[in-house]
Amino acid sequence: MATVQAFAGPVSGSHAAKFRCQVLTSFQTGSDPSGVDLRLIDGSVEFDATAEIRASGGVAVVGDWPRATNLDLGPYGTEIFLSRGVDTGAGGILWSTLGYFRINETSQSNAAKGPLQLDLSDRMATIIDSRFLEPRQWLQGTAVGDIVTEVVTEVYPAATIIWDDDSDLSELGRSLIAEESRYEVLKTLAEGLGKIFYWDNIGRLSFLTAPDEDVPIWEVKAGAGGVMVNTDRSISRDGIYNAVVVTGEGADQLAPVRAVAYDAQESSPTFFGGPFGRIPKFYSSSFITTQAQANNAAQNILRRSLGAPYDVGLSAVPNPALRPYDAIRIVYNDGNRETHIVERVTIPMNVTNALSVSTRQSTIIHVGVA
Numbered sequence: 001m002a003t004v005q006a007f008a009g010p011v012s013g014s015h016a017a018k019f020r021c022q023v024l025t026s027f028q029t030g031s032d033p034s035g036v037d038l039r040l041i042d043g044s045v046e047f048d049a050t051a052e053i054r055a056s057g058g059v060a061v062v063g064d065w066p067r068a069t070n071l072d073l074g075p076y077g078t079e080i081f082l083s084r085g086v087d088t089g090a091g092g093i094l095w096s097t098l099g100y101f102r103i104n105e106t107s108q109s110n111a112a113k114g115p116l117q118l119d120l121s122d123r124m125a126t127i128i129d130s131r132f133l134e135p136r137q138w139l140q141g142t143a144v145g146d147i148v149t150e151v152v153t154e155v156y157p158a159a160t161i162i163w164d165d166d167s168d169l170s171e172l173g174r175s176l177i178a179e180e181s182r183y184e185v186l187k188t189l190a191e192g193l194g195k196i197f198y199w200d201n202i203g204r205l206s207f208l209t210a211p212d213e214d215v216p217i218w219e220v221k222a223g224a225g226g227v228m229v230n231t232d233r234s235i236s237r238d239g240i241y242n243a244v245v246v247t248g249e250g251a252d253q254l255a256p257v258r259a260v261a262y263d264a265q266e267s268s269p270t271f272f273g274g275p276f277g278r279i280p281k282f283y284s285s286s287f288i289t290t291q292a293q294a295n296n297a298a299q300n301i302l303r304r305s306l307g308a309p310y311d312v313g314l315s316a317v318p319n320p321a322l323r324p325y326d327a328i329r330i331v332y333n334d335g336n337r338e339t340h341i342v343e344r345v346t347i348p349m350n351v352t353n354a355l356s357v358s359t360r361q362s363t364i365i366h367v368g369v370a
Helices: 004-011 124-129 144-153 182-192 291-303
Strands: 016-024 039-048 055-062 079-087 093-107 116-122 136-138 161-163 176-178 196-199 205-208 218-221 228-235 243-248 257-263 280-284 308-316 327-331 337-348 355-361 367-369
Touching: 004 079, 004 093, 004 218, 016 039, 016 093, 039 093, 055 093, 093 124, 116 124, 124 182, 144 161, 144 182, 144 205, 176 182, 182 196, 182 291, 228 327, 243 291, 257 291, 280 291, 291 367, 327 355
Parallel strands: 161 205, 218 327, 243 280
Antiparallel strands: 016 079, 039 055, 039 337, 055 116, 079 093, 093 116, 136 176, 196 205, 228 308, 243 257, 257 367, 308 355, 327 337, 337 355
């Protein structure tokens, strides 16, 4: 699988796009699953850092309407695997895997003749839908990794779960009770550890530290030799906060813990205590039992949301490896440059539409903790 940087050169010039769409009848992981190739007509995939289901979209394919003898293209558990690539012209193809998707809905506007429209969501949708039949409890001292494995493999027995450090060895400081939502259990554990979590491009459930936002990995430039097609921008206070207050307490004898993270960079437009004001967000989790956990959670939640209240929506020649949290450098027609963090990106599965990106400007330098 090629990186954003690997695609940067080929997509800035003349190139041929390649697409892969397969229907899978078994649970698989990896960049080259075994399945049946479908003739792809159109489609797109959106990756959204702010959504519970990170990847969703839809495709139009040539196929048979689902019937009792063949339900593969119906919403009954089979998955669609998607990739987009670039022909290098030297007998090779750079591929970017877009992921594994369940079929939510199958429709056909021209019955018996037209293509099938498949509405798609990544594997998190099934985790969200697969609620517990009765409340469940994990006792103090249970390893986080064991809880995650239990919650996920009851739905996907062959699932691969990855961590970028040894956070999975962390133990509960107090009992954790779940009423019905598997997703809320995973979210509680991830946020308590300061992690982001999602099903990645090759079908693994990943618990990761948010990537470095200071180093751009792709330049989206207007004008000659650039890949920018169009751009618009706006400035709004909506959804912006410059402090996070994290508390951890439960119905036991453990002393509650509390941490506050805030934008401590005086040059930042959202500096806490500056003209922007003091705008906190509050987060509470019974999983957080130590001061270190509270500090870590507060800093990471804040880092994933801070930045100038300045959004840029742009369209560009598709770089199919671009994902949320990637830092990009935008170069406007007037030569001004800005570093932005990708929040949403839509990858077209055709050769006519441009890449669509929504960002927030990167301005964070120093996060303080009290």
